[in-house]
Amino acid sequence: MDTMDKDIERVLFSEEDIRQIVQRMGAQISEDYAGEDKDLVLIAVLRGAVVFMGDLMRAIDVPLAIDFMAVSSYGDKAKSSGIVRIIKDLDVDIKDRDVLIVEDILDSGLTLKYLMKNLSARHPASIEVATFLWKDIEGKQAAINPKYVGTHCPDAFVVGYGLDFAEKYRNLPYVGVLKPEVYS
Numbered sequence: 001m002d003t004m005d006k007d008i009e010r011v012l013f014s015e016e017d018i019r020q021i022v023q024r025m026g027a028q029i030s031e032d033y034a035g036e037d038k039d040l041v042l043i044a045v046l047r048g049a050v051v052f053m054g055d056l057m058r059a060i061d062v063p064l065a066i067d068f069m070a071v072s073s074y075g076d077k078a079k080s081s082g083i084v085r086i087i088k089d090l091d092v093d094i095k096d097r098d099v100l101i102v103e104d105i106l107d108s109g110l111t112l113k114y115l116m117k118n119l120s121a122r123h124p125a126s127i128e129v130a131t132f133l134w135k136d137i138e139g140k141q142a143a144i145n146p147k148y149v150g151t152h153c154p155d156a157f158v159v160g161y162g163l164d165f166a167e168k169y170r171n172l173p174y175v176g177v178l179k180p181e182v183y184s
């Protein structure tokens with residue numbers, strides 16, 4: 001049988017690791033967004049963040065709405081271009097609401113920098129970022145500073161838990177490092 005596991009060099013975060021990380025993030029977000037004056041809207045960036053979104057929203061116990069945006073910045077290449085194009089915009093109005101952008105992985109931060117600028121222009125009450133992974137490598141400064149970070153990620157190309165290589169591996173239930181021979 002052809003399995004995806006054979007393309008994985010090593011597992012970085014297991015299903016159990018992920019469960020614990022998401023529970024912790026959900027608890028923190030629930031605490032921060034508790035109260036009558038809050039109007040939380042989770043905005044996930046398609047497609048990578050959908051798996052994390054599904055888990056995170058169920059780990060949050062305050063009322064919330066969800067919506068999705070699709071942007072393109074990467075294509076199938078492994079480097080951020082900094083050029084971001086909105087492919088699918090929001091359906092909900094975020095004016096005076098508390099926006100939390102949900103991302104799978106933060107690398108250069110260029111994608112999120114652009115998104116935050118774009119969404120800020122719609123006058124939300126607040127805007128923050130929750131990223132599951134952060135590739136914060138020494139000497140490398142991300143373009144934005146995420147408020148909620150699941151865990152730090154080494155400078156390798158990772159797949160699974162929503163993250164893809166050429167649209168594959170998103171359905172792996174764990175996060176792993178892809179064998180270099182798969183993408184070279």
Ligand code: IMP
Pocket residue numbers: 048073074080103104105106107108109110111112156157158159163164165
């Ligand atoms: P940034 O603009 O450099 O922060 O790029 C962030 C986006 O690049 C993420 O939303 C992912 O879609 C993609 N990305 C960055 N690193 C990886 C990786 O290791 N595996 C899969 N996708 C990645």
Ligand code: MG
Pocket residue numbers: 045046047048049104
């Ligand atoms: Mg992405």
